[in-house]
Amino acid sequence: MRVFVLFLGLILNPTSLLAFEIEDRLILGSETSAQILRIVSTTDVELFKPVLEEFLQSQPNLSVEYVVASTTELMKAIEEEQQSFDIAISSAMDLQTKLANDGLTLPHSSAATSTLPDWAKWREDVYAFTQEPAAIVLSRAAFENLELPQNREELITLLRDNPDLFRGRVGTYDLRSSGLGYLFATQDSRMSEVYWRLTEVMGALDAKLYDSSGKMIDQVVSGELAVAYNVLGSYALSRKDSGEVAVLFPSDFTTVMMRTVLIPSTATNPENAKLFVDFLVGEAWNPTSETSALRSLNPALETVENSLRRIRLGPGLLIFLDTFKKKRFLSAWENSILQK
Amino acid sequence: MITPINIKGSIRRRLLIMLLGGALVLALGLFFVFQRLAVQLAEESQDNILRASATAILDSASVVDGEIQIDLPYSAFSMLSNVSNDRVFYAIKTDQTFLTGYDDLPFPPAPESGNHEFATETYQDETVRVVVTSRAMTTGENPVRLFIALAQTQDGQASLIARVVRISAWVGFGVFVLVVALALITAKATVAPLVRLTESVSRRGPSELRAVAAPVPVEMVPLVTSLNSFMDRLSNSLSRTEEFIADAAHRLRTPLAIVRTRAETTLMRVEREENRAALKDMIRAIDESSRAAGQMLDHAMVSLRTDSLMKAQLNLSDIVSEIVGRMTPAAELRDIQLKFRLDENVTFPGDPVLVQSALRNVIDNALKFSPVDSCVQISAGTLGQFAFVKVQDEGGGFPTSDLETIIKRFSRGENAEGIVGSGLGLTIASDVAKAHGGTLEIENAQEAGACVSLYFSLV
Structure with a gap:
């Protein structure tokens, strides 16, 4: 099997004149195969490539085109441009739910999907295959002389008590540009008022805003940031240099995002798409599965099980997509974080 | 000869048809009532949740700086998803402008403030239940009416109804089977007295x-x-x-x-x-x-x-001896010897006149068919529960083809030509024996002659 890792600028493929913005692209599988499974995803190529390779081993006659885009671009590709992807994988549970709610998905149910717990699926359209908690990543260097906080209250106290240490060294998602950040923030706010107090405190410390977990973790590792709030814990834990950072799953509550897969109604290859969904959920929810990629996206959560708050799939997620609601939420957030 | 009976219908069949028809109607009725009820309840419960959700959304609207703000409560939609996994659509607008939600959602005419209007519409090729409600608001100087339409697909309701339909189908079937069983029993029980009467009459x-x-x-x-x-x-x-x-x-x-x-x-x-x-x-x-x-x-x-019957206790020996004595002169006229042998004496209940008549007829019969200078053997005794009197002659015996019919009234054997008789003798004897719980047996003796036995019950 030959592997191609190609960037957009390098390919001249007239069939995929994409209007939405793609970040990365990968084609896997035999060149001679007649059938191509087209996947659009928000998950990085490096993290997902092993999963695809394993899938192709069981489907030797298939090749896979894997396109990476941001959550909003993915939404744009499916909802507005009706791009003919066979599979859509996204960390934006709210947008995936909206696709299903608006009838832009193909329902699918099988023996594999029936093994999922109820909270890991919505209707027969959206299926979760990872559980990724939002963590607080702390720089060990910065906390050399401080006790590591265990929850948000303790973090607030620490930040308040040491403004000089933390000024300009606190980072979190920019909710205006990151769908995942917005999802985490809205769920936090739903869970507890402490989120707003923390945001106020971070705002007072001139918090820096980012649009991806990776960048925040980089900055914590390098020591530029002391605290990164609502970072994907799985990313932090899977890094080789994770010794530099402390990954904290807050004990008051830990919001858990689930990466979901669905089959868009525009799929041209729905039968293979169903095979892929079955493979993915089968690997994810089978405790004996050995797929390393999915394991890194599913960190061991047993120790913090009681504080986990899994984001619930369903129409409730549509609330925060409402323009009024979003505008209102973002203005409140800007008010807090930017201290306007 | 039996006249053919004019048969029209059957009580049991008519009863069965009526009961089964009733059962069928009852079962179908139950089924449809259940189904109707299920649809109504499912619709009502969906309407109630939609109403609560729409009300919560309307309540979240406020006017800030002369502008309408809507802070959709999370619970408004999550409560909808608690009951079923149905898709949810909404649209919010004022008299003039569309504010938020799905702008192509069907918007039935809104009722007065505070009231809710429900309708079933089609949206995105699916049947949806829509609730519409409105609320009066004031933005600055101008009164504005805020409208909301909230819609939900009906998959959950459909599966609920399907379940109830399945259950009610089983209930209907069960009732039907039960009533069928009851109908069979009832039909049988209804006809039973008739059957009993028929049996008691035909046994006579x-x-x-x-x-x-x-x-x-x-x-x-x-x-x-x-x-x-x-x-x-x-x-x-x-x-x-x-x-x-x-x-x-x-x-x-x-x-x-x-x-x-x-x-x-x-x-x-x-x-x-x-x-x-x-x-x-x-x-x-x-x-x-x-x-x-x-x-x-x-x-x-x-x-x-x-x-x-005028029953009295009769002494077998006495009554036979008396008749033998009375018949002896007639026998002697033809040189026929009447021999009486008593095996065992006994008394039995009987009507003396009838028993005498029977004995007389049997012995008379024997004498008639006996040749001159022969012997008629008469023996009496008990056999099981019966007293018997057996009369055997040395005549030609019964023609074998007549053994079945000879006891009938006015029936005479083929060999009776030329012999005085009416054909009533054996009939009388047989009737008397039957009236006394016994029977008359006729047979041909092995050597020669006929053998007639009268049995009378001892009790």
Whole structure:
């Protein structure tokens, strides 16, 4: 099997004149195969490539085109441009739910999907295959002389008590540009008022805003940031240099995002798409599965099980997509974080 | 010959058809009522949740700086998803402008403030239940009405209804099966008294014409009453007939006796051979008539008395000896010896007149068919629960083809030509034996002659 890792600028493929913005692209599988499974995803190529390779081993006659885009671009590709992807994988549970709610998905149910717990699926359209908690990543260097906080209250106290240490060294998602950040923030706010107090405190410390977990973790590792709030814990834990950072799953509550897969109604290859969904959920929810990629996206959560708050799939997620609601939420957030 | 019965319909079948029809209607009725109820309840519960959700959304609207702000509460949608995984659509607008949600969602006309209007519409190729409600607001100087339409697909409701339909189908089926079972039992139970009556009537002996005494249901009283009255009339009519026959026979015998005496005295005086032969034929005919009249009298008496036996304890030895004694002179006339052997003496309940009549007829029969200078053996004793009297002659025996029919009234054996008789003798004996719980058996003895046995019940 030959592997191609190609960037957009390098390919001249007239069939995929994409209007939405793609970040990365990968084609896997035999060149001679007649059938191509087209996947659009928000998950990085490096993290997902092993999963695809394993899938192709069981489907030797298939090749896979894997396109990476941001959550909003993915939404744009499916909802507005009706791009003919066979599979859509996204960390934006709210947008995936909206696709299903608006009838832009193909329902699918099988023996594999029936093994999922109820909270890991919505209707027969959206299926979760990872559980990724939002963590607080702390720089060990910065906390050399401080006790590591265990929850948000303790973090607030620490930040308040040491403004000089933390000024300009606190980072979190920019909710205006990151769908995942917005999802985490809205769920936090739903869970507890402490989120707003923390945001106020971070705002007072001139918090820096980012649009991806990776960048925040980089900055914590390098020591530029002391605290990164609502970072994907799985990313932090899977890094080789994770010794530099402390990954904290807050004990008051830990919001858990689930990466979901669905089959868009525009799929041209729905039968293979169903095979892929079955493979993915089968690997994810089978405790004996050995797929390393999915394991890194599913960190061991047993120790913090009681504080986990899994984001619930369903129409409730549509609330925060409402323009009024979003505008209102973002203005409140800007008010807090930017201290306007 | 039995007249063919004109049959029209069957009570059991009609009852079954009616009950089964009723069961079917009942089962279907139950099924549809259940289904209707399920649809109503499911619709109501969905409407209630939609109403609560729409109300919560309306309540979240406020006016800030002259602008309408809507802070959709998370619970408004999550409560919808608590019940089912149905898709949710909403649209919010004022009189003038569309504010947020799905702008192509069907928007039924809104009712007065505070009221809710429900409608079933089609949206995105799916049936949705829509609730519309509105609220008056004031932005600055201008009063504005805020409208919300909230819609939900009906998959959950459909699966609920499907479940109830399945259950109600089973309930309907169960009721049907139950009623069918009940119908079968009822039909059987309804016809049972008729069957019982039929059995009790058909079990009766040919001359048993008593009123039906067994208990019958109220509905059958008219039938049984008319049956009883019919049998009463029949019985009266029969006894009148028998009385008439007895009377007639009795009245015939006396003049016949007179005529016979005259004929005999005339025979003594007449000397011309052809006249003597004519007189002898006359006497013979008179004998035959007299004998027939006697037997008819006997038979009528037996028929009359069997319905009301005058039972007394009879001594078997006494009663047989008496008859043998009485018949001996007649036997001696033809040089026939009557031998009586008593195996075991016993007493049994019986009507003496009838028993004597039966014995007389059987012995008379034996004498008639016996050749001159022969012997008739009469033995008496007990056999099991019966007292018996057996009469065996040395005549030609019964023709084998007649054994079945010979006991019938006025039936005579093939070998009876030339012998005086009416064919009533064995019938009388048989009737008497039956009236005494016994039977008459006829057979041909191994060597020669006929053997007739009378049995009388000992109890």
